[in-house]
Amino acid sequence: MKVPASNILNIYFSNSQQKIFFIVLAILLFPPWIKAQDNNKAVYKIKKVVIDPGHGGKDPGTLGQHSREKNIVLSIALKLGKYIEDNVKDVQIIYTRKKDVFVELHERGNIANTNHADLFISIHCNSSLNKNIYGAETYVMGLNVGERNMEVARKENAVITLENDYSQHYEGFDPNSPESYIVFNLMQNTYLEQSLEFATLVQKQFKDRAGRHDHGVRQAGFLVLWKTSMPSVLIETGYLSNPKEEKFLMSDNGQALIASAIYRAFKNYKTMIESQSNFTVARADTNQSFFSVQVLTSRKKIPLDDKTFKKYKPVFEFKEGSRYKYTVGRSSSYEEIKNLRKQLLTDFPDAFLVAVKDYRIISLQEALKKMK
Missing domain, CATH: 3.40.630.40 (Zn-dependent exopeptidases)
Structure with missing residues (x-):
């Protein structure tokens, strides 16, 4: 005679033990350290x-x-x-x-x-x-x-x-x-x-x-x-x-x-x-629009606390194509970020202004147009 699995559990485990059993089973099947999607990544599709x-x-x-x-x-x-x-x-x-x-x-x-x-x-x-x-x-x-x-x-x-x-x-x-x-x-x-x-x-x-x-x-x-x-x-x-x-x-x-x-x-x-090369960004909250200053482009990933960025914070990372782009600073004020760029020019002579929206670096022209 076949005994249903649910009856076997009733025989060998109490109600509380059954709950623990299913929790353990769920953890083994779907471990929390395996994430379905990294919150810091946004898949970029050409549409x-x-x-x-x-x-x-x-x-x-x-x-x-x-x-x-x-x-x-x-x-x-x-x-x-x-x-x-x-x-x-x-x-x-x-x-x-x-x-x-x-x-x-x-x-x-x-x-x-x-x-x-x-x-x-x-x-x-x-x-x-x-x-x-x-x-x-x-x-x-x-x-x-x-x-x-x-x-x-x-x-x-x-x-x-x-x-x-x-x-x-x-x-x-x-x-x-x-x-x-x-x-x-x-x-x-x-x-x-x-x-x-x-x-x-x-x-x-x-x-x-x-x-x-x-x-x-x-x-x-x-x-x-x-x-x-x-x-x-x-x-x-x-x-x-x-x-x-x-x-x-x-x-x-x-x-x-x-x-x-x-x-x-x-x-x-x-x-x-x-x-x-799915788009990646360094912070989960960059779906908000802001201005920043791009200071570096690299084929290799650079830690955000690397001495390359000296004392400047915050630092953001974007991966586009085969390259990593790094920006410094964050502000909704265009004038404020222009002033930051002036300060950065001493250490990053090629620094230039960019805008960020929905996990993406967008053109400055597009951002400024939306501000009007």
Whole structure:
């Protein structure tokens, strides 16, 4: 005769002993030292991507012998968006344009910021007086290192002259004045490292899978990237001034190869960000918004009480991609944190201001805009 387990417990244990038995059993099965989720970690998911086909409408972009940049990049952008929508179901695609219309540069950034995008991809074609030059290159926001980078940025930024009252939208920026580009020397891109990581993956796919000549990852002062508050890249897919490359970029197969290369780079980037390097922060209460001063970036984890940070407190740690970012100070007052940065410059000459919200470092522009 089988005896139910509950009866066995009644035979051998009193009611109080049974309670202790189940408590011990629960502890053995679900030990309290194994946490389901660390309260100091917030899983970061890439949910929204903005795809920006350059130029459009009254702005044709660069002109090839038989083509216009605005048409080629729109076709590539739509193909890229479809690849992502069909194969990465948890990502929403937002376009700055889906047809032949003119969209002002500052509005392209606004679209990305308003939708709280996680990645901004601007797609373009290049040109050169030297018709023998061909190949692809990907730009991130930064200094115009070299005359060639400066020339590409100047050409892409010149589109603002087609806008009404463009000086108001770009704080007096003149795309043809070298002095105007000094502004990019005075700013730090909060998302530079993630942008570089994605840009590197794009170039790798162009070279290895699409068979394109690799001009590498470059930095230049693009206004369309300046206005975004997330990792952002501008991709020059090839040279329309080169007859052979123009023919490739005009073809459906060529456009599909370029779009699929960017798509594969995106998949690899998404996997890397989400699975290998979930966002981590040093304190459980950083879901509140505040300003801080970023002082260090490191590939190695640094204890928050390390002498590196000298006497400054509090210190916060954020892990983004393969790097750790460290900030000092916490305040809801922008003026107060600006004063702290001045004090920190003696020990950390490269220190710059950042904002923190919902476990994430966000751009200063985004934070200040919300304060208005």
